Every structure is written in C-alpha cells, then in structure tokens.
Amino acid sequence: xxxxxxxxxxxxxxxxxxxxxxxxxxxxxxxxxxxxxxxxxxxxxxxxxxxxxxxxxxxxxxxxxxx
Numbered sequence: 001x002x003x004x005x006x007x008x009x010x011x012x013x014x015x016x017x018x019x020x021x022x023x024x025x026x027x028x029x030x031x032x033x034x035x036x037x038x039x040x041x042x043x044x045x046x047x048x049x050x051x052x053x054x055x056x057x058x059x060x061x062x063x064x065x066x067x
Contacts, residue, residue, distance in 0.1 A: 060066045 057066065
C-alpha cells in the first residue's frame with residue numbers, strides 16, 4: 001500500500017471523482033448484499049453456480065462473443 005500511496009497520481013482522481021464515488025458506493029452495497037445473500041447460500045449451490053458461470057464464459061469466448 002505504501003508503494004501505491006507514493007506513486008499514485010492524485011491529479012487524475014479529481015477528473016474522475018464521480019466515477020470514484022459511484023464505484024465506492026457500489027463496492028459497499030455489493031459487500032453488504034453479498035454478506036446477506038451468502039449466509040443463505042449453500043456450498044453446493046455456490047459450486048454449481050461457479051461451474052455454470054465458467055462454462056458460459058468459456059462458450060462465449062469459444063464462439064467469439066468475448067475477446
């Protein structure tokens with residue numbers, strides 16, 4: 001973290017303050033909702049979800065929809 005703190009260009013942050021704020025709020029909302037939803041999710045469902053998601057992404061890449 002200290003490397004990023006000393007080499008980060010803070011001038012560009014001022015140009016993208018709206019995007020940064022939206023991203024920050026989205027991260028907190030996503031973490032909150034994820035915490036609530038994952039308490040109700042079983043490990044078996046999560047494994048199947050990840051498997052189906054990975055197969056879908058692989059097929060989309062094979063057929064050229066994703067670079």
